[in-house]
Every structure is written in structure tokens, then in C-alpha cells.
Amino acid sequence: MDWEVEVRNALAAVGYSPEPKVIEELAAYALLHYEAARAQGCDEEEAKRRVLLLLSEWQRNAVLLKRPMPRAPVIDPPSDTTENRSRKTMRRVSGYGSIRSDSPSVRAGFSA
Numbered sequence: 709m710d711w712e713v714e715v716r717n718a719l720a721a722v723g724y725s726p727e728p729k730v731i732e733e734l735a736a737y738a739l740l741h742y743e744a745a746r747a748q749g750c751d752e753e754e755a756k757r758r759v760l761l762l763l764s765e766w767q768r769n770a771v772l773l774k775r776p777m778p779r780a781p782v783i784d785p786p787s788d789t790t791e792n793r794s795r796k797t798m799r800r801v802s803g804y805g806s807i808r809s810d811s812p813s814v815r816a817g818f819s820a
Contacts, residue, residue: 711739712732714760715731718763718764718767721767724770741758741759741762742756
């Protein structure tokens, strides 16, 4: 049985025509479902019936198979201007200068 055709027809019946890659992935899953049923001892008709039940579930939930539309960011990311780069550099450098050799704890030989 050509599962790609079955998946495409099942989803088209509910007005959904996904991208070919989605059809291919769902068909591969349908084939695995069929093979699993056969491995469990189901005859060919029972295995097909199980996959057709899976397809009917996909039909009911076809809207969930659609990829969400990309959303605009809530805030605009900062542009990478020279000013932003210099602030980033200052933050990195300023973190290293927090312990000075003339501080009392360093002079007294304090170690954590």
C-alpha cells in the first residue's frame, strides 16, 4: 500500500494539503505503525485497519499538523553598533578588575 497517497488523500479530505516533506514523514510513520502491527501478529487487514484509524486521528487533528507561523519578536533586538560592542567589552573587562592588588585582603594574604 502506498502510504504517501493514503496520507495525502486522508488530509485532503479535510481540506489540508501539507508540504511534501510532511506527507513523507507521516507516511513513514504510517508504515512503521503498519509494520509494528504485523510484527505483533496482526494479519494484513487488521494492520491496515489500525493505520486507517491513525489516519482518521490525523484528520481530526489536521490543524495541529501545521507548522506555526513565525512570530515577530516582542521587542526589537539591539543593533550591533559600535556603541553596543564597546559596552560589551567594558562589561567583560570591568569584571576582571574587581580585585586590586592594593586592597586590604590581598595585602594581608587573605585567600578564600
